[in-house]
Amino acid sequence: MSAETPAISNKRLVAVVDSSAAHRQKVCAALMSYYDLKPIGDAKEALASLSADPPALILLHATLEPMSAPEFIREALARDALKNTPIIYIAENEIDPQMDAVKEAGADGVVTKPYPRSVLTRSISAQLNTSIEKEWEALPDPQRGALQKSIAVFNTISDALATGETLAFESVKDNCQPLVEAIENNDFKAILDGVRNHDDYTYAHSMRVATLLSLLGHAAGFKNDDQLLLASGGLLHDVGKMMIPHNILNKPGKLTEEEFTVMKSHVPETVEYLKSAGDIPKGVFIIAEQHHEKIDGTGYPHNLQGTALNELARMAAVVDVFSALTDRRVYKPPMEAGKAMGIMTDEMTSHLDPHYVKLFRKVLMDADILS
Numbered sequence: 001m002s003a004e005t006p007a008i009s010n011k012r013l014v015a016v017v018d019s020s021a022a023h024r025q026k027v028c029a030a031l032m033s034y035y036d037l038k039p040i041g042d043a044k045e046a047l048a049s050l051s052a053d054p055p056a057l058i059l060l061h062a063t064l065e066p067m068s069a070p071e072f073i074r075e076a077l078a079r080d081a082l083k084n085t086p087i088i089y090i091a092e093n094e095i096d097p098q099m100d101a102v103k104e105a106g107a108d109g110v111v112t113k114p115y116p117r118s119v120l121t122r123s124i125s126a127q128l129n130t131s132i133e134k135e136w137e138a139l140p141d142p143q144r145g146a147l148q149k150s151i152a153v154f155n156t157i158s159d160a161l162a163t164g165e166t167l168a169f170e171s172v173k174d175n176c177q178p179l180v181e182a183i184e185n186n187d188f189k190a191i192l193d194g195v196r197n198h199d200d201y202t203y204a205h206s207m208r209v210a211t212l213l214s215l216l217g218h219a220a221g222f223k224n225d226d227q228l229l230l231a232s233g234g235l236l237h238d239v240g241k242m243m244i245p246h247n248i249l250n251k252p253g254k255l256t257e258e259e260f261t262v263m264k265s266h267v268p269e270t271v272e273y274l275k276s277a278g279d280i281p282k283g284v285f286i287i288a289e290q291h292h293e294k295i296d297g298t299g300y301p302h303n304l305q306g307t308a309l310n311e312l313a314r315m316a317a318v319v320d321v322f323s324a325l326t327d328r329r330v331y332k333p334p335m336e337a338g339k340a341m342g343i344m345t346d347e348m349t350s351h352l353d354p355h356y357v358k359l360f361r362k363v364l365m366d367a368d369i370l371s
């Protein structure tokens with residue numbers, strides 16, 4: 001049995017409580033690639049049904065019968081099953097007369113019509129992430145610290161990208177201390193579980209890579225600063241994905257050749273970004289620049305072959321492939337750990353370093369992630 005129990009569905013459940021059939025259908029059509037949806041036209045029926053089977057989030061439209069949106073919010077939040085469920089109100093327009101009342105009743109967010117789909121998906125993601133990050137507060141340290149400090153690094157990077165500020169590596173390293181401590185104490189399962197449902201894919205993937213890479217490093221005899229370097233390298237290895245358009249990064253289905261070219265650009269984007277920081281250690285650069293290289297020379301961006309691949313990159317490639325296969329994505333359920341290792345052992349022998357594949361398998365078995 002995997003320690004990271006796969007979710008029943010790869011998508012989170014979003015309830016669309018909306019008495020306008022036309023708008024309800026429009027919202028469902030816009031979101032169906034990203035979320036499992038439960039459209040309900042009658043507000044009373046919605047309260048009963050959602051209390052029995054709580055969704056991850058409720059989208060509440062201004063057009064509501066037989067009760068008003070503020071009444072619905074008050075009743076939902078008074079119920080145990082729904083009191084922590086985020087509610088986003090979809091307002092008719094800027095001067096929606098219910099706006100103040102829904103906020104007062106406890107709506108977590110407001111999206112105003114007409115809205116582009118990206119505004120709605122960003123708002124849903126932000127609310128889902130806020131509620132997941134709230135759950136971390138109940139965890140013991142160092143897992144809580146590892147999660148909270150790693151998301152702080154991501155938020156800092158995302159703000160820095162917007163303002164053009166650079167990243168201070170010392171602070172990334174400091175923020176990775178609790179993660180390394182958790183690995184050393186063999187106390188990291190809550191970290192992997194804590195990011196599984198996070199809606200920021202790049203963050204969730206990077207944190208899983210950071211955790212599993214530190215775990216592999218621990219087994220390979222890495223200590224102290226070297227472990228911090230692996231954890232930081234894992235956390236930063238894909239930051240260039242923040243520059244990749246959302247529709248390509250989260251595309252449900254195969255990327256076209258053109259889209260794949262854009263996707264591959266996350267490697268030079270990451271390297272450029274890290275260069276701007278100035279004080280990034282060489283090992284972190286190597287992890288970022290070489291984690292998609294393959295030992296037979298068919299990887300990217302430099303088609304490095306054999307011994308040209310650095311040891312750190314070989315470790316990162318193994319962990320990155322495993323994480324990519326077992327990540328929860330909007331278009332696929334997380335692959336079971338045993339199946340992913342089977343693919344890596346049977347079909348990727350010319351891509352991945354067999355020594356590290358073998359060691360990683362042992363690490364996963366010792367950690368009870370693989371049986």
Ligand SMILES: [Fe+2]
Pocket residue numbers: 237238266291292
């Ligand atoms: Fe990558």
Ligand SMILES: [Fe+2]
Pocket residue numbers: 205209237238320
């Ligand atoms: Fe990656």
